[in-house]
Amino acid sequence: MTICVLFFQTVLILWSSVQAISEDDFPGWMREINYDDRLNKKSTAIDPTRIIQLSWKPRAFLYKGFLSDEECEHLKNLARDKLEKSMVADNESGKGVLSNIRTSSGMFIEKHHDETVKRIEERIATLTFIPQENGEALQVLKYENGEKYEPHFDFFHDQYNIQLGGHRVATVLMYLSNVEKGGETVFPNAPDDRVKDETWSECAKKGLAVKPVKGDALLFFSLTPDAETDNMSLHGSCPVIEGEKWSATKWIHVNSFDKPNKSSGCVDENVQCGEWAAMGECQKNPSYMVGTDAYPGACRASCRVC
Incomplete structure (x- = not known):
């Protein structure tokens, strides 16, 4: 399974490797295109022209308009009255604990909860070339003013979690709302040659960063092509300065995450x-x-x- 996953990841890289990041080369990078109008809301297909290669180290790709506005609102409505303070996995025991490292609120949506969730999960599998059974349930998160998630890895440091489907090999982070300022996803170990003006938070200027744009999806890999943990995949959610941030995360493992x-x-x-x-x-x-x-x-x- 690991060899197959790495093979399809290579196909994805070749598919989306067209040119380096440039605001001029990629219309919509600064929100000037409404991708919702171009998305078939019932489709699980992938449009490769919307995929932007952000980085090779870590391997990171941005899919413009991955979710429709309707899908974003549906996930938010499913989560809105079920949010609880988010936890982090303890490095020693693997158990979930409350921590100031992560100050958002969140909840999980069971796999195949309804037709909309099922369609999104199928689209994620098509994008990543990784079977649905390798993924965890969708986690919906809400960040209010000042809330953030300090830089961390999605791969594990404890054996307890590694036993459940192996390391997380890939993460698909879907933005369910725009944020007036802040809330960027930042990779502090990865360089970013773009000149960032005052619309970016100071946190986002410390490495490769992506602004949360409603409907967009960020795909990045926590393992290298030779299946080693990738320290360049260190990432965090910058504090929200104005507005609020909604996102949905699909963590995907090397092996099946479904219990036998x-x-x-x-x-x-x-x-x-x-x-x-x-x-x-x-x-x-x-x-x-x-x-x-x-x-x-x-x-x-x-x-x-x-």
Whole structure:
């Protein structure tokens, strides 16, 4: 599976490698094109002309207009009344803990929750050339004024999480809203030759950065082509200065993230299930935590429904 994943990643790179970043070369980079008007809302196909190669180290690509406005609003509405303070994985135990490193609020949407979510997941698989079963559930995040996520890696430092599908090889970060100022995604280890004016936050001037534009999707890889962890993939979410930021993240693993015994319906798919259950998420967010007979939730064991 690892060899296949790396092969298809190479195909993606060759597909989208056309020229270096330039505001003149890429109409829409500064929001002057409404890509929603060009998107077939029912399509899972990929338009390679919308893919911008941002960096080789790390390997990062921007897809303009990946989601329609309707899809963005749908994901926000699914999450709006279920948001909880975000957690981070402890480097030693792998368990989820609260931390000032990450001050957003978020929730997970179960796989195949509805037709819109299913269509987005299929489109992500087409974009990345990685099977849907290798992905985690979509996580929707909301950042309010001053909230941020300090630079971090998406690959793991603990063996507990590595056992669940291996390292995260790729991340698809979808922006569900525009942000008046701040909220950029920044890669502090990656250089950025662009001259950044006052529309960029100071945080975003410390490396390669991408402004959150509603509907756009950022794809980057946390592993190198030879399957080593990539220290250049260090990334963070700059503090929101004006407005609010909504995003949706799909983390994708080297191997299948679906539990082999999922058909039994009595498993936890996320290491944070115990903490979430203790916080009352089984009642607050049953669609994700418990699910249905057709699509069992991610935390059925911790919710004690089996």
